[in-house]
Every structure is written in structure tokens, then in C-alpha cells.
Amino acid sequence: MKRIFYLLLVLLWVACENDDSFSTSTGLRLSFSVDTLQMDTIFSRTPSSTYAFWVHNHNDDGIRISTVKLKRGNQSGYRVNVDGVYLDNSNGSQTNNVEIRRKDSLLVFVELTAPETRQKEPLLVEDDLLFALESGAEQKVCLRAWAWDAQRLYDMQIKKDTVIETGVPLIVYGTLQVDKGVKLTIKNTDLYFHDGAGMNVDGQLETDHVTMRGDRLDDMFDYLPYDRVSNQWEGVRFSESSTGNVLKYTEIRNADEALVCDSSKLDLSVYRLEMDHCIIHNSNSTGVKIVNSYASLNYCQLTNAGGDCLAVYGGEVNVNYCTIAQFYPFSADRGAALFFSNRGTTASANPLKITCIGSIMTGYEDDVVMGDDMSEGTEFDYHFANCLLRTPAVDDAERFTNIIWEKPDDEVQGKLHFVKIDEDNLDYDFHLDEKSTAKGMGCY
Secondary structure, eight states: OOHHHHHHHHHHHHHHSSSBOOOTTOOOOOSOOOOOOEEEEEESSSOOOOEEEEEEOOOSEEEEEEEETTTTTTOOEEEEEETTTTEEEEGEEEEEEEEEEEEEEEEEEEEEOOOOOOOOHHHHHHHEEEEEEETOOEEEEEEEEEEOEEEEEEEEEEEEEEEESSSSSSEEEEEEEEEEEEEEEEEEEEEOOOOOOOOEEESSSEEEEEEESSSSSSEETTEEEEESSSBBOOEEEEOOOOEEEEEEEEEEESSSSEEEEEOOOOOOOOOSSSESSEEEEEEOOOOOEEEEEEEESSOOOOEEEESSSSEEEEEEEEEEEEEEOOOOOOEEEEEEEEEEEEBSSSSSSEEEEEEEEOOEEEESSSSEEEEEEOOOTOEEEEESOOOEOSOOOOOOOOEEEEEEEEEETSEEEEEGGGGEEEEETTTEEEEEEEOOOOOOOOOO
């Protein structure tokens, strides 16, 4: 009997030790991991990523929170989960009687689906998450984000000549299809492609001051925006029926295979693809692939691809004053800066003529300029003039004129030519550094 009595005393003592006391002292306060939860810019009517912050009780007594609520209720578009309780209309966008024991904490999750702002520029969306303590004290965490109105295109098919110049972002879902015999003109517009989305051109495409990229505006990590990560969307493909395509001051970034010009019957009377002052950057696969086509690239930046930055499979291609730099960070099996061949992407043979003038071709590897003569008896014609080439020197004055042959042990070589090659943060600026030996070459 005595043993049972002593056992009960021990159990009562342990229970008392584990039972926190809760204080209503006005001097006690909660601590927050952030005073203001700053979210990324989001598109209106598109759910944000989930953000989180901690609520800490560093005091020696427990604290009861009488009410946690959104100041604006359900008017701002914020959604909050406090310690597993979702604040919604059914509970007045609040939760009551939340306890935080001494030296303990709880986690708060926040999301936002902002209503349309009816403004062309991003608009600030604010709310406060209010914490009313049992003591009567009040604390808050500010919630802030920028909402941006956009027009959405779902599997849009262009069936007649069309001009797009909206002044607001376009979000593309599925495939933006340009039918055969139809011309799509896009000016002064940014297109944001959702995961798996892309553009297929059977007709003709003209762009001027256009950006094409993925639709993620948030960050993968604190230091890394999704806009610096490849493979966010599919890319642009010109089918064999497409011709007369002109891209000016157009940037295509973070796609899978950014730009593909499919094989067709070679016609030297009109360019199938003409690119002027364009940027093709950070592609998961090939940057620009041209197959048996008449094409011209002038003052373009083709940089960082999992495959080749520029791949030419036959046809006639002119490359003038371009910067082609292969510093793709995600794979050691990255392709070349330039690959050219007289074979097709299948078993076919395609006569090749490629001319490169005033261009820079460099990268990580010792040799980033690759020629492949695979079809005996098929034309394989190439000429480089006034270029910087990171490839072993060739004694061939007929094909190579006034060339800077870059070597890995040169004082200025590879990424040292450029203003910024930041592999840690995937941040790049391919303007020439003042110490570069390639002045007068490339697109800048």
C-alpha cells in the first residue's frame, strides 16, 4: 500500500512539473522570426507560394493568445494557417485561445491570391496579422506583396494575321499555336510561359522588344529566383512550313529547348529565321537549333545551354558579331558553344555553309567550337573571320582569318572576358570586361 502511495506522489510531482503556468502580465511579449513577411511579386488571381514564419515565447511562463486574426478579414486575399488552424470565412478569418507554452513556439503559414488591381503596374497588397494576448497586449506581423495584373492565354490558336501589343504581361498555358499561312506580330510585350507551355509556329512570327520566360516570379531559395533556373517552359519551335520569321530585340530565357528551326527544303531567297539583337540564355537543352535552313544571327547573345548554345545541322547560316558563351552550370555534360555539321538530326545529309564574323565563342571547356563532317560528298563549308575562338589553333588561312585562338592558360580567357560570371548565384553579365582581349567582337 505504501508503495502505491509513493508512486502516486511521484506521478503527481511529475505532472505538476510538466504543467506550465500561464501569465497575464502585460510585460510579456511574443517574438516573431519576422516583423514583416515580404512576399514576392505575384500575378493577380494566381496563388502564391507558401511562406512561413515562427512565433516564439521566450518567457518563463506560458502565454495565451485570445485572438489571431487578419485585420482586413477576407478582403486582401491572404490565407493564413496558425498552428494547424486555417483562418477562413467560417471562423471570421480568426482563431481563438491559442496557447504557447514557455520556451515554445508555433508556425504560421501564409499564402496569397490577390484580386485584380486594374492597374498596369504592380500594386502593393498589405494586411496585418493581429495577435491579441490574454493580458490585453496586442502585437502584429505585417504581410506585404506586390500583385500584377496579367492577361491569360489558354491553348490559344492564331488563325488569322494578328498583332499583340498589350502593355500588360501575357501568361501562356498550353501551346500558343500559329497556323500555317498566318502571321503573328508581337511588340513591346512580355510573355510568361507556365510549366509545360510553349509556342509552335507553322506560319510566321515577328517580334520586337519581347521577352519570353517562365511564369514563376518567386524564389527557389533566398538567393536564387526561379528566373535564373532553366527548364521552366518548353520553348519556341518553327515547323518545316514556317518561314520569314524575324526576331528583333527579343529575349528567350530559361526554356527547355529555347528555339528550334525544323528541317525544310532549303530556300535561299528568304530567311527562314532572322535574329537581330536577341538573347537566348539558360536553356536546359539546346539554345538555338537550326536544321537545313537559311538563317542569320546578328548581334545576338547565345549563352549557357545544357546542349549546344548554337547547333547548325546543314543549311546556310550567317553569324555576325555574336557572343556565344558556354558556362551552363547545371551539368558537366554541357554541349559546345557552337556545333555545326552537314548531317541532319536524323540519317539525312544536309549541305552546310556557315560564316562567322566578329564573334566570340568561349566557355568552360578547352574546345567549345565543334565541326562534324559526317556525310562524305556533301558540302561542308565554313569560314571564320575576326573572331575569338576557344578551340585548338588550326593552320588554315582559307577558312580562318584574323583569329584570336584562346587557350586555357591565357591571362584573360573564358569567363574573365565578361563583367560577371557568378556561378554561385547564377547571375551573369556578358558585356565585355575592360581587360578583355575581344574588344570590337561580340554583341556588346
